[in-house]
Amino acid sequence: MSALTIENIRKSYGPVETLKGIDIALDSGEFLVLLGSSGCGKSTLLNIIAGLVEPTSGAIRIGDTSVIGMHPKDRDIAMVFQSYALYPNLTVARNIGFGLEMRKVPAAEREAAVSEAARLLQIETLLERKPGQLSGGQRQRVAIGRALVRRPKIFLFDEPLSNLDAKLRMEMRTELKRLHQAMKTTVVYVTHDQIEAMTLATRIAVMRAGRIEQIGTPDAIYNRPATLYVATFVGAPPMNLFTARRQDTGMAIDGLETLLPLPPGAETIAVGKPLIAGIRPEALKIDGDGVALPVVVEVTELTGPEIIVTGRLGGQGILASAPPFSRLAPGDTLTLRAPLSAWHVFDPETEKRLG
Known part of the structure; x- marks a missing residue:
């Protein structure tokens, strides 16, 4: 059974068709990167998976459950955005555990989940600080930690490293790779950065004008590009x-x-x-x-x-x-x-x- 199945997803805004029939089957533990330039439809597709946007037509299943029409909170997904979206008045520990707190998870279980996430992200010493006392990379780790404690079926990342400088982006890429290898989580990750795609993905879906130009391993995308667009978009x-x-x-x-x-x-x-x-x-x-x-x-x-x-x-x-x-x-x-x-x-x- 696929962890995520996307069948013929289309999305139109009036006469403008943003997604033109997307088909993807994602196995458990895969790291799929949606790669493409601005306006290609990658973030729209991610938002449809998350339930923030409803498709015009098509089907999406998480496991064997159809999620079309299902509220985002019921989809068993966790999302990390480009902006950190942290609560400035709360400590790192409370920011990470806030979602669990709202779900009435017992304090002892909540604290254990926060401690484990902090250990994985190497931010144990920051738990009593507030976001204003953190660097950009540390804030992004906190945002990822907030998603980790959920233990969802699928993690969704929407250009999470775009606000970081080049050195921090490289460090966070390594951190995300290490985290995925350790947790064997299923990830859908949106970026326009082909270096991020090549280094993180188990498979890449190159998108253009609402369609998938090619989907395959980083090696296949780079060494056997299916179209001229893929050949010129991937590679620096x-x-x-x-x-x-x-x-x-x-x-x-x-x-x-x-x-x-x-x-x-x-x-x-x-x-x-x-x-x-x-x-x-x-x-x-x-x-x-x-x-x-x-x-x-x-x-x-x-x-x-x-x-x-x-x-x-x-x-x-x-x-x-x-x-x-x-x-x-x-x-x-x-x-x-x-x-x-x-x-x-x-x-x-x-x-x-x-x-």
Whole structure:
């Protein structure tokens, strides 16, 4: 039995259809990330699961129970929002246990649940402080603790790390990962940050304009993107895409005289027809295998562990990564290579992956 089943969920606001038929089956203990840009429908879907918004049509089951029309408090879910929503006049301990207090849970049981949540989140020393005395990361831990003590069937997270700075976001990502591994909880997590999605998820659902473009493991999403949108949305720097054409014996990138071997999947395109060839920047190596690609350097950016090179390949823009000790200047020609297995091919009409 799935922990969460979403069947053909649609949501319309007048003539505007926000969700256009979403289907997901989530097993117990999975960490599903809904990933997409603003306006794609990911938060609307989360709110429908929570019961804060009713769908126009479709079905949602938690376990074997239909929750359409059920009040949020009866769904056995806990939600953590982008804003911490803590009570400023209450201590950390009372903030964490407030929901249990409202449900008339006995004091001893409540205190035990608060202590366990504080131990898991490593905030035992903060229990007598008030929110105004805490950092942003500590406040978010308290908000998560308030959800943890509920012991719900499903945790829902709505961009919980967006208000934190980069260092705290990285620390909290690790904390959430550790927590999920320890508790084996079922999580649905909304974000527009692909790094959060890749590091946290057991599966990612990439959303676009109210639909799911692709759902799969982080490895599958990254290494076998189903569409051009997924290929460019997931990955930093994003995948390079080149207009190209199928030839008898290979693939010709527009503006480049060198003919590349035909990648798997490209044989389905008729000879002479256009295609789009993709390659990840990190797959391009100075000392790699494959056909030599002459890249004219335009801009270099040292990030620390690597240099991001912006340049031109046959007149088309390209991004590549080079070792940090490389000596490169604008106008230099850099020879890069990539194995045939690293190339991706897409149909320019359907924007779908070939092969």
